[in-house]
Amino acid sequence: MNDRSYSFLLFKSLYQPSIAFEELAKVDPSPFNILIRYSIWLLILPPAFSLIGAANFGWRLGAAEPLMLPTNTLVLVSVAYLCVLIFGLLSTAFISRWMASTYGASTSLGRHVALITIVGEPLAIASVAHLYPDVFVNILILIPTMIWSMYLLYKGIPIVLETPPERGMLMASSLVGWLLVAAVSLLGLSVMLWTLGVGPLLGV
């Protein structure tokens, strides 16, 4: 299969997700290929936007003054952010494949990586909001995007992984459970790093 044919992953999935899902269901891509050619470029966006935004304007948490952090700390945080996103994508893809046997879905790892990439793409693009690092503004922009991503997850699983819609709904809900846990773990991990002295200066 010609690699170029996977470009629908990035583009068509944004405006014609159903067709992109159907095209993905016809192929069996190499997971490494998808990761290197497509996923990684999307994953770089949020840390990059965050680095640029925080270095220039500082994070606004609501109170008067923005939180300015030294550049080396910001680079460290952004690299950690990227690592976490890569880990998040891969772990979700592997967990999704692990769940597939329970829900009678396709176990092609390449399709799982591609599907999670499509689901996460709107969030990666919406992370442009990080350029204006105000927590509330980011939340306002990312919440509707997240709803769209969840819709893509529920819509995509039955088509891409070739399982009945009802079974797909159960599998998507199980994955949502995992993603919620992953999200809150990320929050907890960040807080632990802050209390250990990485990031903002806290009086703890």
Add this chain to the structure above:
Amino acid sequence: MIDVNNSTYHDKVVIRLIQFSVIWAVVAMTVGVYLSAELIWPTIDFGQFWLSFGRLRPLHTNGILFGFGVSALMGTAFYSVQRTSHVPLFAPKLAWFCCFAWQLVVLTGGISLLGGMTSSKEYAELEWPFDIAITIVWVCFGIVFFGTIATRKIKQIYISNWFYGSLIIVIAMLHIVNSLAIPVSLTKSYSIYAGAQDAVVQWWYGHNAVGFLMTGGYLGMMYYFLPKQAGRPIWSYRLSVVAFWAFVYSYIWAGPHHLHFSAIPEWVQSLAVVMSIILLLPSWASMINGIMTVSTAWEKLKTDPALKFIVLSLAFYGLATFEGPMMALRSVNVVSHFTDWTIGHVHSGALGWNAMVTYGTFYFLVPRLVGVELHSVRLANIHFWLALAGTMLYIIAMWGAGVSQGLLWLSIDEIGELSFSFKDIMSSMTPYYALRLVAGLIFLGGTVLMAYNLFMTLKGRDAVVVKVPPVDPAYGVNS
């Protein structure tokens, strides 16, 4: 001895309890929405004491916990204990007493809270006359429940009954011990415990009220109604029993994690952290059991709008039971404590798990109780998406607010002084509170839709008469 073949189940009391539960859900959630509006516009208490945040807040929590929650648990316990014991309710008149007396306690208790009567203990604000009334009704609840089990025709005691039973016993124990007080008048008493001991006893109560009422009781609901809806036996009965005992053993120690960095002994805090982390295992064992039970019954999703609620409730149960132990860690708690993150955590459990599993159960149960189809499957489906959207929006708003508060409160400048004033931080939270208000309105809107849907389903109908079926000898029959 009860003649099984000629006796019928007592389901009218179940219907009445479900109706009360739905009414309390609407009332208490409306109060919650009003409270969230007060946090944005503090003057909407209009100078009335009874409309102030301090009085409405316990009304919201007590209304949800004891009005919505306990009525639902009592109703579903009465329903399932009859079916799993193959006998009608023991002392049905006492069951009716429990039903109405409980509503009277919640109603008058709620009014007393608005009037300013309070013990000032969180989730145990009601003053001593109500504490005594609660104890009497609760003991009657126990007599009906355990009496039914004692007269059962089937040898085994099904797992849901173990969870409901632990709810009744442990809540009685917690309520009586924590409410011990010396009355100084009809409307005021003082706890017999002092200082740090009072705090430890209070959070032993507070955390286990969450544990045994909002987790144990609802797991009882899940273990009965999920296999019923799925039309499959529970995935692993053995796992459910192991999870039950591990849950009962580990939950009871975890309360002091509410008192990190306080004057209680450090080893008590550490013990609570360890037990909180262990608690993840039984919690997730039940979640996995539920998910695996439903995973083979996917065809049911085509016809049953209720099952979706229970499936999603398990995802939020997984989140809340992971988030809790994580927030019990000192390094996380130092930032999260006293922030809105805690409020978000509570609601991921209360909205995502408790309310959703109850809604799923009501949508399943009410049509069957009166022998008709649900009035509108479409409305139930709309309710599902409203409940999901409301819960997600609520949690995310509170995560944003909570983490910001924690960070800002602790931020220090180069010379070691606090960077921001408390007042500035709190006034900057308004946008998050506005988001939370929207989330609350969405969730309440869904609940009102359900109330209408269930009202139309029940309207003018009486409970179907269900005869007690004979026990399959394969399960072992009690003579």
